[in-house]
Amino acid sequence: MSSSKFRDLSAGSKSLIIIEQFLFSGSLLLAVHLNGLYQIVDFKAEPNSYFIIYAVIFALLNQLSALALGLYNSKLRESFRGIFRRMLMCVSVGFFAITIINPLFGQGFLPVELLAMASLLSVLLVTSFRYFTFKVNFFGFGKRNVLVLGAGQRAAIIENRMRRDVDRQDFTVHGFVVMPGDLPDGIKREPRINLNESLTDYALTHEIDEIVVANDERRNALPVDELFACKIRGIEITDILDFIERETGQIAVNLIYPSWIIFSNGFTSNNYLRNTLDWIFNAAMALFLLMLTWPIMLLTALFMKMTEGWSAPVFYKQIRVGLDGEPFKIIKFRSMRLDAEKDGAQMASENDNRITKIGHYLRKYRIDELPQIWNVLHGDMGFVGPRPERPEFVTQLIENLPYYNERHNVKPGLTGWAQLKYPYGATENDSLEKLKFDLYYIKHRSFLLDLLILIRTVEIVLFGKGR
Incomplete structure (x- = not known):
């Protein structure tokens, strides 16, 4: 994934990765600290800076394992029990990986018993954190407030194909603005908005973060001046094709028009x-x-x-x-x-x-x-x-x-x-x-x-x- 894709992640998604990096690292440092207090395993202590580097490597290996097991999939459809099983396997694979590279640290390697203790603490800390985020929508603060321009068939793709909460983890739909030329069999369940004021004023009043252009008829029906005004005021303007591509990881074939392919990035390899x-x-x-x-x-x-x-x-x-x-x-x-x-x-x-x-x-x-x-x-x-x-x-x-x-x-x-x-x-x-x-x-x-x-x-x- 490119760096631009990482920037597109919500603040909550980025926070999950960063917080768990600290939790995995902290587990190893906590294991070392507890061993220093209770002398569970006898080994020669190294400088604190050495343990920090080791802890970061320990965390990266566990997070790579978590990625392989789908624990960072934003649309993971699992119960908490399923997440717990994956976390156990994740830490087991991470423990296996760290024990393989452990001898490469020479005289500074850590005893296997200490690594096992760190892995156990990882399960307790990360699983507890996951349980909290599972029960409380703590990371919802990063959701974008989206206004859809259009209430016809094109806009209905969002209502029909992205209707579940798991499909809208990174955004909320404020509503669908009825536009001239929209086909009648469009939005049926979600809020339809008949604008009686400027689109710019409405978007600013309701703190809209992004406007998705999805009206059925664009010839002489697109409020270009209003969209321009929204754009220069910091509101993101996105075509529905790009919106669906970004949020679902697919391209809506039935909506593609040749000029979109010609002017969009991709479809070629410069590497x-x-x-x-x-x-x-x-x-x-x-x-x-x-x-x-x-x-x-x-x-x-x-x-x-x-x-x-x-x-x-x-x-x-x-x-x-x-x-x-x-x-x-x-x-x-x-x-x-x-x-x-x-x-x-x-x-x-x-x-x-x-x-x-x-x-x-x-x-x-x-x-x-x-x-x-x-x-x-x-x-x-x-x-x-x-x-x-x-x-x-x-x-x-x-x-x-x-x-x-x-x-x-x-x-x-x-x-x-x-x-x-x-x-x-x-x-x-x-x-x-x-x-x-x-x-x-x-x-x-x-x-x-x-x-x-x-x-x-x-x-x-x-x-x-x-x-």
Whole structure:
């Protein structure tokens, strides 16, 4: 994520990260202090400045673990019990990581018992803090007060697609201003505002932080002078496409107009070093993953042979559409019956009865995707990118979905932004929803976004949230 994205975070989101940095660091310093009082572990004490540096490293490792487990996902839909379980795993992974690098500190390393005490204190302090923020909306002070200019169909996307509190954690909608030319089947449940005064005066009186332009008819209907006056008075003016993109991590395909794509940032890569080293990076990652997962793949093949017969094929090859629309053969562990497509090509659906007994587990934990390491090494795929589709479906989707062919401007990937945000796709409507996320990825593609997707994929694998 870029620095501008960090600046877009609410004050509450930034505070959560910073406060927990102090809590994790404080846990280790508190463990050292308690050990000095009660002599729980005998070791040679170092200067205080040394412990502060160690505490910061301890905190960073735990927060990286928390990121991988989704604990900094602003739309994490978990009960407090679920958050507590994730926090236990987070601190366990952090403890494992700090014990690995502990010997690198030479004579200044800390005893494992002391690190265990610090990890236990981390669980108590951070979980207590999370419980407080879970019960009390303490971080709501950073919400932006948003006024939507328009009450028709375009504005209704906010009402229909961003109606839950979890979707509006960073903003509140003051209301929807009725504009000339708005289609009648628009806003139905939320406040409709008929302005009888200047838009500027109304926005200043009600302390509006941001105006989202979402009226259906813009020709000779947009109050340009009023918006200009609001802008110079510090009120942010945002097009609804940019607003939805920022708040949901997707691009509203049905609202796109060509000039928006032409004048918006993104949809291209200026990182020539990354482009040049793309295959080297993906190949190195593939070899590393192969070293970690070859025992799992071997056991998978053995289980498949034992359950389906020694003559049953383990792998499944299929033609998919890749970069620039070029076809290639993808290789996966077979998770469906041999006669799965006796009636022709069809998309997999949830609870598909064609999936084998072991196939359910392969899909749930993404094990069926592991043989695609070969596709990465061969250069057909990368680790991150839109998932490749079959030519039979691509032809139809290009005809029915606007901008669908744009997803072939980057290499397909083992995992992607759409897989994190919308993990299932069995119909054309599902393909449209995933396209919105794929276009967002293509627009914002960067090394840091790829890294974020890879880290979040760890959460999906660990908690079995695959298809």
